[in-house]
Every structure is written in structure tokens, then in C-alpha cells.
Amino acid sequence: MRAERNKTITLSDEERENLKADIVTLDHINEGSGFDNTTIQADLNDVLPLMPDDFADLVIIDPPYNLTKEYNGTRFTAMSNDNYEDYLCSWFGLVCRKLKPTGSLYICGDWKSTAVLQRVIEQSGLTVLNRITWQREKGRGAKMNWKNGMEDIWFAVKDPKNYYFNVEAVKMKRKVIAPYRVNGVAKDWVETEDGNFRITYPSNFWDDISIPFWSMPENTDHPTQKPEKLMAKLILASSKRGDVVFDPFLGSGTTSVVAKKLGRIYCGVEINEEYCLLAAKRLRMVHKDKTIQGYRDGIFWERNTLRVQRKRQLKNDQKHKIR
């Protein structure tokens, strides 16, 4: 039994049967089905050779980290850094071939594997443009070490002279701690009844995103689900409406769900059927709800501002009604 406020997305047996219609398998691909707006249930290694090269404008990779972890019955076992590098290399070059010459790629990892990730990206011929650090709240404490509170997201492109990046689409609304005035006039910030705010450009340190938890409508039981807000930043900055976003380790479907909400074409590969079905359910839910928690009015809001965001939404709705 789950608590009443628990919004975790689950599947009934009936839904499982019904959602299977939304999943593409290797058989479908061999019969000539395309890749646009697909959730492919397959081992990435089997499907990559069947996919066209240069089809994706944006690739987002959230692979199993080098940790022992259970993915719905399949265990990924921690290995030496050298072996993890071999594992990444076994598919990374092939995934890069799916990226258009003007495309961008993001790959996630933790502190332990981040040096390996950088090496693998650079060896593949891509140019690293940045390393984003996401400060997460959750993390297991350790008695003889610092608790891990971060993840890295490497940003790389095929052609550093020709790639798409829209920083205007990922601006943030931040509380102003020390409001500064010139001749009594607010300098680069606005005063509202909910507090003082500044609209700023994002840096490569992200501290405004929480891990999905049970009271959030995007939450599933996937053990390493990424937040929709995080994917929204990557997708808005590095793709346009109508572009193709490819995720080779789709998990519970976050990349595809956000791509769909933002009017992009999605394609995701996931080996586990249950996770594909969860992704399919979430993708169907987009028809009813296109909101992304923490992203409203074209702006990314700080953590714990839902109350202010809702208040603002209410006011906007009332304004429209009066008109």
C-alpha cells in the first residue's frame, strides 16, 4: 500500500498488455518500422547496427554507472575503471555515429567514472565543451568518506564551430539575496509580492534540481530515474522544436517524455520491458499534462518554489478569465 500523497506511476497487468502496442522490437525494425517517436525494447548493441547514421540532433546518454545496481532483475556489477572504460567504448563510438555532424551529446556519470568519461569522449573525436555538475540532494552517508552529493554531465559536440546552443531558452529565476540598487532603482532584479527575483543565465553548476521523489507526478520505481527538469535544460539548450532526440539507455523514459512535451521527436532504447512500458505510459500521459515541474513561463525556477509558481499561475489564469 502506498501513502495517499504518493504519486508514483505504476503499471497494472491490464495496462502492461495494452501498452505493449506502443513498444517497438527488433522484429518491427527488421520489418522496416522507422525510428521517429519510438520506444525500442532491445539490447543497444543489437539495435545500433540497424539504425541510420547521422539521424539525431541531440543524444542524451545516462548509462549504468560503475556501481553495483539492480535494474528490475538485471544486475549491473561494479568493475575496475579500465573495464568500465572498455564497457563504455564497446558502444560509445557507434552511438556517436548516430549523431548529425552539427549535433550535441550529453553523457552522465558520477565522480568515480568522470575521468573515464572524459577520456572516452575525447578519444571518440568529439570536442568536450563543458562539464556540468548537478548537485543532488539524495546520497548515502558514509562513515569514512564524504557523502556523494553530485553527478557530472559532460557536454560534447561533433563540430565546435557549428552546433546549436540556445542559452535564452534555459534562463533561471533566482531569489536575490542582497538586492542592489543604483539611485534607488533595482539593478537587474525585480521586486514582487513573493520576493525579489533576478532572471539569470545558467552556469555549469546546477543546484536547482531535485531527484524525483514519491510525491512528484513524474516519479516511477526506476532506481536511477533522472528529473524531467534536468532533461528539459539539456533539450531546450541543445535542440530546436522538431529535432530528433535519441537516448540509448532510456530507463523509465524521462528523455523521451520531456522531448515530447517540448515538441521534439524522440527515440529511446531500453533493454528492460517493464521500463519500456513505464516509458510508454508516461508518454501517453503527456497528452493530458505537458508541464515540467520547475519549468514555468519559459523560465527555470529554483527548488522549493512550487507554492509561488502556483500562485503566479492562478493569477495568470484569473487575468485571462477577466479578459
Ligand SMILES: C[S@@+](CC[C@H](N)C(=O)[O-])C[C@H]1O[C@@H](n2cnc3c(N)ncnc32)[C@H](O)[C@@H]1O
Ligand atoms: C541509468 S538508467 C537510465 C535512467 C533514465 N535516464 C531514466 O530517467 O529513467 C540506465 C538504463 O539502461 C538500461 N540498460 C542497461 N544496459 C542496456 C543495454 N545493453 N541496452 C539497452 N538498455 C540498457 C537499464 O535497464 C537502465 O534502465
